[in-house]
Structure formats: C-alpha cells, structure tokens
Amino acid sequence: MRERLTAAFVLLTVVLLLAGGVVRSFVLRDLIREQESSHLHQEVELVAAIADDRLAAGGVVDEAFLQSVVGDEARIQYDSGHGETLVAHGDEYVGTDDPDQDMSATASTASGTVTLSQSDQVIQDIIGRDLGSLLALFLLIAVVAGIVGFVIASALSAPFQRLAVAAGNLGRGRFDLELPQTRIPEARAISNALRTSALQLEDRVHRERDFAEHASHVMKTPLTALRLELEDLTLRDDVPEDVKQAATRSLDAVDSVSAVATELVELSRRGSLVAGAELPLVDLATQLAQRWADRLAVRSRTLTAAAEGNLALTYTPGPVEHVTDLLLADVVRRGSGAVRLVFHGEDGGHLRIHVESAGRADLPVEEHGGEPLDRIAQARSVVGALGGRVTGDHPASGVDVLLPRR
Secondary structure (H helix, E strand, O other): OHHHHHHHHHHHHHHHHHHHHHHHHHHHHHHHHHHHHHHHHHHHHHHHHHHHHHHHOOOOOOHHHHHHHOOOOEEEEEEEOOOOEEEEEOOOOOOOOOOOOOEEEEEEOOOEEEEEEEOHHHHHHHHHHHHHHHHHHHHHHHHHHHHHHHHHHHHHHHHHHHHHHHHHHHHOOOOOOOOOOOOOHHHHHHHHHHHHHHHHHHHHHHHHHHHHHHHHHHHHHHHHHHHHHHHHHHHOOOOOHHHHHHHHHHHHHHHHHHHHHHHHHHHHHHOOOOOOOOEEHHHHHHHHHHHHHHHHHHOOOOEEEEEEEOOOOEEOHHHHHHHHHHHHHHHHHHEEEEEEEEEEEOOOOOEEEEEEEEEEOOOOOOEEOOEEOOHHHHHHHHHHHOOOEEEOOOOOOOEEEEEOOO
16 A cells, blocks of 8 residues: 555656646747847847948958857858848858748848848757756656655555554454554544444453353253252152153253253353454464564563464464463563463363463563553453453463363
C-alpha cells in the first residue's frame, strides 16, 4: 500500500509538471519571439540611423560597412533607391538567406531600406537552454515529491498495516488486540469493528465456559442422586429379585447417560475458538520460542525451549500466544538470568506450559493507568476463561499453566 501511494503521488506530480512544462514552453516561445523581434527592430533602426549619418557625411553604404554593423548571428540586407542590393552575414548566421522565412525587421534610410534578419534557430537555442534548466528543476521536484510522498504514504498506511496484524491475531484467536490510535476515519472504523469483534468473541468464550460448568452441574447432580437411589435398591433385602435386576440395568443406563453428558461437556470445552486456525504443537512452540529468544537476547539473556509429549496435537495459536506472552513478559520484568520454556502436549489434549527463570530481579513494579500491572493475574484471568488453571506466582520458582485444547 505504501509503495502504491508513493508511486501515485510521484506520478501525479510528474503529470502536473509535464502539463505545466508544455504550457510554459509555448508561452516562453511566444515571449522570446516577441522579445527578439523587438530587439531586431531596435537594431535595424540603429543601423538605419548610422547609415543616414554616414551618407550625410559623404560616405557610402557598402558591404564593408554592412559587415561592420551586422551581429554574429544576423543577416543584413541593404536595398538602395536605384536597385542595388548588398548583403552581409554574421560569422554564426545559420539562416536561409530569405528574410521572408527568417525573423526580420526593416527600416528606411535616406537612400533605401535596411533589413535585419535572424534565424529561428536562435530562438530554439534559447528555449533549449531554458528547457535544460527546467528539466533539471523537474527532476529535483520529482525526487522531493518521491520523498514527501513516501513520508505521507507511510503515515497513511501505518495504521492499516497495524490493523492487518491485529486482524491476523484475531483470526488466530487472540483477543488482546493492539489497535492503532489514528485520525483516519476509515482506519478508525476498522479499528472499532475489530475491537467489537474481539469483545464479542471473548464474551462468547466466557459464556461457553459458564455453560459447560452449569451444564455439568445440572446434568450430573440428578444423575448422581438417581444412581444412589438405584444402588440402594440393589442392596436392600426387602426388594424382589426382579426389581434388583431392573435397578442394575438402570444403573448401567445411568452410567451411559452420565458418560454421554461428560463427553458433551468436554466437547464444548475443547471446541476450537477459530475453525481451521489450529497449528501443530511443535510449530507453535518453535514460533514462540524464536520470537522470545530474540527479545531476550537484546537483554543478554538466553532462552531454552522444549516441546514434549504428543507433538501432533493442534491448538488455536491465539490463546497459547497470549498466555505465553504474559508469562514471559513477567519473566522479563521480575526474573533474571536464563529462561526455560517447556510445552507439553498431554494425552487428553490439554497443553501444559512451564516457565522458569534462573533468578529474581528487583525491578520497580510496572504500572498501567496508575495501577500495578500484574501479568500473572492477567494470565490467570485468561486461562480461567479458557477453562484452565495457573499454579505458581513467580518465575524464579516456576509457573505452570494447564490449558484445555481449544
């Protein structure tokens, strides 16, 4: 986007400069022709006056006289009153020797007429020199336009690039979007839409968790009571044998219904947040380890990462990235030395994340909006919404996270 905006800005500038240059060249040509014509008339009047003075003093107008007054790029012609024509050329004259085709001016003398002519090539040379300077100016303006266009395009495209990253994160299941603050109406509208979508999806996760917990309680409590009643029937001596057999069969049915209820609740908990966005555990662990290894290396700290257990399991990247980022951000703030990060895919589909630092750091408490920023508490909130749990409260002693497969 930035490159296209820059190219469009430069192209528009070049088109405007070319249009202005074409108009200017026509105006300049007419102006120069008018100036040269005026200059020729002044010169020919001067030559005519000199010729009159020469004749009045008893002199003659001959080729030697004409050669002495003609300019380097001009042609002069003297027509006497009795039909004699004299012509003289300047050393650099490139005209046609035809005053009707060249630019010319005529003045009368006491004994004839003087015609001074000049080739149109002189005007073309003047325009060519001007166009060379104009072309250099246009080139400079185009370069400046490119720089200015790049700066403007960068400022315009930056919010949209950040929005694209935020949209990608939302598609990966992350709800903690970093949205740009911008005055561009279109970008602000997209930002608001993404924020609303993230809030709605996060609310959906909370509602699904609450539903799973409520459904588990509502379904299992009466089944448990029914099972106790049936078990009591099978143990009583005053109950006929056929009733005990029916109660035993009913116990098997209750166990089947209870197993189905449990499976339905687990399915609701394990459902993917974003269909089709899951990544294998080994790929997800590699991406996170590489990203945080680079960040920790800037602080002269090392990261040792490992992926264990069932590496073929797939997980929605967003929640795993969010939780891992919170844990490692806490390590950066409150831990010191080497960092160990372990991802363990368990057979039941759960993901266990272990983060541990070699030592403690006594850095000031980080604040946000005037309130202490507790990243472990944030991690507990996120993990709790996903139906998992966090154990440990300091990276130096190790922090463990258990996430259900989502």
